[in-house]
Amino acid sequence: MHVTDRPAARVQPAKTDRSRYMSGAAGRERSLSQFIQLAEGNPAQAKEELLAGLSAEHAYTSPKYLYDALGSKLFEAICELPEYYPTRTEAMIFDRHAADIAATAGTGSTLIDLGAGNCAKAARLFPFLQPSQYVPIDISVEFLRDAVERLQHQFPQIAMAGIGMDFSSGLALPPAVHRRNRLFFYPGSSIGNFTPEQSLAFLKRVHAACVHDGRADGGILISVDLVKETEILDAAYDDALGVTASFNLNLLLHLNRLLDTDFDLRQWQHRGFFNAEQSRIEMHLEARSPQTVRWPSGVRRFEAGERIHTESSYKYTRQNFTTLLAQAGFEDVTVWTDPQEWFIVCHARAG
Numbered sequence: 623m624h625v626t627d628r629p630a631a632r633v634q635p636a637k638t639d640r641s642r643y644m645s646g647a648a649g650r651e652r653s654l655s656q657f658i659q660l661a662e663g664n665p666a667q668a669k670e671e672l673l674a675g676l677s678a679e680h681a682y683t684s685p686k687y688l689y690d691a692l693g694s695k696l697f698e699a700i701c702e703l704p705e706y707y708p709t710r711t712e713a714m715i716f717d718r719h720a721a722d723i724a725a726t727a728g729t730g731s732t733l734i735d736l737g738a739g740n741c742a743k744a745a746r747l748f749p750f751l752q753p754s755q756y757v758p759i760d761i762s763v764e765f766l767r768d769a770v771e772r773l774q775h776q777f778p779q780i781a782m783a784g785i786g787m788d789f790s791s792g793l794a795l796p797p798a799v800h801r802r803n804r805l806f807f808y809p810g811s812s813i814g815n816f817t818p819e820q821s822l823a824f825l826k827r828v829h830a831a832c833v834h835d836g837r838a839d840g841g842i843l844i845s846v847d848l849v850k851e852t853e854i855l856d857a858a859y860d861d862a863l864g865v866t867a868s869f870n871l872n873l874l875l876h877l878n879r880l881l882d883t884d885f886d887l888r889q890w891q892h893r894g895f896f897n898a899e900q901s902r903i904e905m906h907l908e909a910r911s912p913q914t915v916r917w918p919s920g921v922r923r924f925e926a927g928e929r930i931h932t933e934s935s936y937k938y939t940r941q942n943f944t945t946l947l948a949q950a951g952f953e954d955v956t957v958w959t960d961p962q963e964w965f966i967v968c969h970a971r972a973g
């Protein structure tokens with residue numbers, strides 16, 4: 623997803639080795655960055671899937687459609703909201719524990735940043751993790767280009783390969799990505815936007831991508847949002863300023879462009895709440911009035927109060943998530959958290 627987070631918080635570089643990995647290091651070397659765009663999705667198939675979801679008895683859309691250009695900006699604004707605690711809590715954990723995270727995960731890895739966005743979170747960890755290769759992945763390589771070129775200039779000692787691919791359904795990486803000692807970085811609790819079944823399948827694919835020459839090395843560094851009081855969760859996904867409502871409603875503008883539908887945004891409202899039974903936040907768009915939505919090949923009638931399910935954000939307990947990592951084949955899980963235990967960062971070894 624094209625998501626970015628709050629500006630980098632302060633990092634504590636060490637005096638010796640780490641200084642080579644600080645921004646503006648002396649001794650520029652030749653630029654090593656390269657860019658690879660793997661096959662982009664099939665637009666006709668995506669349209670078909672979206673229309674099938676809109677026509678279903680309980681209408682739904684994939685959360686990836688929340689992130690057009692405006693949606694990505696609105697998500698950045700969400701990350702600044704007082705109610706949306708995940709971003710600043712995660713930043714605090716990385717800030718406090720970066721050195722320990724590096725001691726656990728090891729240095730010199732092939733750092734593969736899943737959904738890298740502006741690459742800021744990984745870049746903050748460079749002085750600690752000191753990767754030998756940095757591989758930011760996002761859906762479009764164009765989106766990564768500026769960030770990677772800037773980073774390559776700041777960190778000339780790290781080889782960089784930006785990859786455009788949708789990693790949610792497959793992780794077949796090109797040969798340019800080094801095989802040895804891969805550390806998959808998946809911050810932001812983005813895994814929460816998969817169902818637990820999809821998450822397990824995804825983690826198994828990450829584990830498989832750590833295997834080479836018949837053995838696994840490397841691991842995963844991943845963040846997850848935890849279950850907490852319902853009021854805190856509800857407020858984080860239904861803020862007073864209405865930014866999350868705008869983020870959700872913007873999906874209808876995106877659909878109008880993609881599908882030529884005629885959604886009237888004024889006839890819809892945002893719903894965002896914690897479903898304790900499913901241990902997930904649900905975001906829906908709810909029809910304010912009875913209406914018919916049209917597109918070139920069909921129509922859909924919505925009654926007042928009828929909803930389109932636009933996103934789920936699963937919340938885990940520490941135990942549930944570490945169990946999921948173990949089920950995917952990972953070992954030696956280390957967990958860092960904040961004083962309120964609202965959010966965790968986990969490292970797990972692939973073998």
Ligand code: AVI
Nearest residue numbers: 700810811812814815866935
């Ligand atoms: C990107 N993802 C982890 C966010 C979340 O918290 O599930 C998306 C989001 N949706 C509404 N607010 C934030």
